[in-house]
Amino acid sequence: MSDYNKSKQLKAVALSYESSKNAAPKVVATGKGEVAASIIEKAKEHDVPIQEDPSLVELLSQLEMNEVIPEQLYNAVAEVLAFVYRADHEHFTLKGNRG
Template identity: 60%
Template sequence: MKKENNRIRKEAVALTYGPHGQAPPRVSAKGRGLVAENILDKAKEHNVPVQEDPTLVELLGKLDINAGIPEELFQAVAEVFAFIYRADQEAGNKLGRK
């Protein structure tokens, strides 16, 4: 999120990742303000974990929709997917799934 004129302006970027690493993750949605809130609401509605990283959002927000992430961001995005994987595993354990 960014702060402008004592207001907080939400920004969000959604990523999609194909199975077995066939292609780099891509930007599937992005937006500011109300659009960002809608992206976050959809994530919550579908139990998609959300990680806040304003610097990464700023960098990914410069990419076009459906653009693959550049190699320079692979490590940062891998950390996001690792966070999501761990959150999913923890949620599954709490629900008795394996």
């Protein structure tokens, strides 16, 4: 595989945040290629919102599994969590209006 193709390979990182257990979100899954596709597919199956941010994925993919994100990434990850919160709110609002 050429360097160009390697750099264009699909990458994914999944985060988990439980404020009662952790001071910051942690990495719970990371992968590239088919593993990344599987992470994304699982997220879709469970209605987990997906946000694309290649730069942030590049940084987060360097962390170890279950590693809490470093303080330098708090602002970037806070934006992702805000996106997830809004997406969840919209999803449940729409779902509630159907019934």
